[in-house]
């Protein structure tokens with residue numbers, strides 16, 4: 001059997017997991033790949049005493065991997081933008097294939113990287129970057145190749161889902177975030193998880209590869225979970241909904257909705273049942289209907305599973321000298337459609353609203369009149385006995401689907417009423433029927 005040589009850059013959570021699984025399952029993997037996949041070099045800022053690294057060269061300089069003429073595949077697991085981009089472009093320039101788990105890099109610099117890789121005839125594979133161990137890029141680019149895909153939505157950040165799940169059980173945000181960091185789930189900068197930036201990176205990649213459009217991360221709408229209160233989580237539950245942090249991409253005739261935000265989903269929907277570090281991605285194709293992909297979204301060996309699946313794909317091509325490639329974004333570059341991301345005001349959604357009203361006669365009628373003027377229908381309304389004993393009563397409303405522009409105007413008018421205290425809390429809601 002032929003040898004295919006792999007160099008790993010970055011020996012942290014994912015690098016360590018990749019090393020361990022490739023070593024432990026070498027025979028199984030060789031049987032599937034039809035070649036021996038050998039780690040012949042590792043580079044990282046620090047070595048790891050807990051790994052049995054063996055006799056191959058280890059260095060602290062990642063460019064030692066790129067410059068090693070014997071290496072066929074460079075595995076980028078350092079994370080971040082600048083050094084990773086330099087590394088990947090240098091590998092491509094040397095005619096080496098690249099496997100990465102770095103969704104930030106692909107979402108922000110992917111158009112440029114893929115163009116360079118196409119010219120050089122090398123693969124840049126990124127399955128581990130999207131929904132961790134779930135083979136969702138494989139599903140979207142290959143398994144669903146027959147379909148026109150119009151909706152991709154799901155829970156695509158493990159850390160955020162872990163936090164929301166634990167908050168539902170009454171735990172405190174900061175404490176749970178620290179736990180997710182200790183478990184190796186969180187990004188180097190955990191605001192990427194909590195503020196939805198990481199989910200927006202992944203959604204950008206999913207939308208591009210599912211819809212066949214260029215990567216447009218800078219136009220994604222991103223709202224995090226740091227403003228979600230236990231009060232709204234429990235009141236959503238009373239209404240039969242669960243608060244989840246979702247990425248939602250919709251292809252419409254006039255453009256693409258690309259948005260990450262906390263979302264109410266019916267408790268009965270499969271997505272509502274996805275807890276902890278697990279992720280789930282729902283894909284709606286015109287031929288197949290709705291399919292859902294579920295599994296661990298982060299963690300060392302779960303993510304390594306996806307890294308190695310990409311290594312196997314590339315190794316098969318290297319070992320058989322094949323020039324056949326799956327296009328980077330599922331579609332040939334010349335077939336990508338010039339469809340741009342819609343402004344958030346054009347997005348359509350249902351809404352959960354929490355309004356702190358003073359207990360004045362007629363206040364409910366005024367709220368209803370404002371909503372009605374903007375064509376917003378009420379699905380249900382709940383007026384709570386004041387828990388604050390200060391004359392304010394929370395009014396909770398669930399609306400039908402409406403354009404965000406209309407909702408913005410209605411909220412502005414409600415907040416201007418003397419009968420209403422402070423800001424109206426708004427959380428979007430989706431049914432995915």
Ligand SMILES: NC(=O)c1ccc[n+]([C@@H]2O[C@H](COP(=O)([O-])OP(=O)(O)OC[C@H]3O[C@@H](n4cnc5c(N)ncnc54)[C@H](O)[C@@H]3O)[C@@H](O)[C@H]2O)c1
Nearest residue numbers: 010011012013014044045077078079083101102298299303
């Ligand atoms: N942790 C997860 O569950 C997970 C899941 C999917 C994708 N990812 C992605 O995988 C990548 C790695 O994440 P991680 O959690 O393993 O991070 P990590 O911080 O645990 O590991 C990164 C490693 O790279 C090394 N490194 C960083 N920059 C370097 C440089 N310039 N030169 C040499 N070494 C350098 C660090 O010393 C560290 O050992 C990131 O892009 C991340 O977004 C992580």
Ligand SMILES: N[C@@H](CCO)C(=O)O
Nearest residue numbers: 157158159186187298
């Ligand atoms: N920080 C990311 C890692 C997986 O991409 C998450 O929690 O989902």
Ligand code: NA
Nearest residue numbers: 127130132134
């Ligand atoms: Na994946």
